[in-house]
Amino acid sequence: MSIPAFGDSLIIYLIIAALLFGIGFYGLVHRRTFIGMLIAGELILAGASINFMAFNRFLAPDPTVGQVFTLFIMGIAAAEAAIALSIIIAVYRNFRSIDADDVAELKG
């Protein structure tokens, strides 16, 4: 019995990253609450990070670049999640809902 060495080919990682990106985009359009959209956005960022790490492992002459970049993506994603969640809580306090369809009035 034999099995292909899956962990050693660039294209498999790229396909996984594209799949995560597609699922995340689908969720971003399809979800109706803000928290669901935030979760889908995190999936998109994870797909981008996997892409960077795959290029870093297989193509880059300096193997620290992708790791540094992925670390920065993690930091930005953490900041984004904190800000987005506090905005969501502020919106909930004003509208008593986190459904994107209910938050539909503009008032200074």
Add this chain to the structure above:
Amino acid sequence: MVPLFSAEGLSSLVFIFIVITTVLGAVIATHSERLIRAVTGLAICFIGVAGLYYYLNSPFLALMEMLIYVGAVCVTIVFAVMLADPNPKSEVGKGSIFTGPLSFSLGILLFWGLSALAGKTAWIPSSGTINDGSLEEVGRSLLTNYSMAFELISLVLLLAIIGALVLARRGRTQTGGES
């Protein structure tokens, strides 16, 4: 092709398991009705992503993924679900044309386009690496080549902390302050 009962074959098997975990977690995260289940799916997906980082020669980033995403981001989202979604109604289903076949076909189209692009491109592998990509090298390049970005991201995190505090505090100072 490698034989199944060798170190490479077993690691390939574990890799398949990790990929299935990642994709299944992502599907749960986007498709479950309740938000708390979506957060759990997100955590499962991030555990799978940490395994992928391990396969990409970076155990440090695998640990960071577990620590930051599973340990911090998912728990924060759980707190927000607890604070802002006390009586969850049905999440998917009725709505505009965007929820349903259109969003599904958009996701499929994006996935197909990206993977076709990745498959058609002739990637040129690097002829050699200038260091081994270990944690020491990551730290060195973080403090020499990328020190500017490092400082800037510390500023971004500080602003995010202050901004999150200000935003979450507004409307709490006096009772009945909400309009």
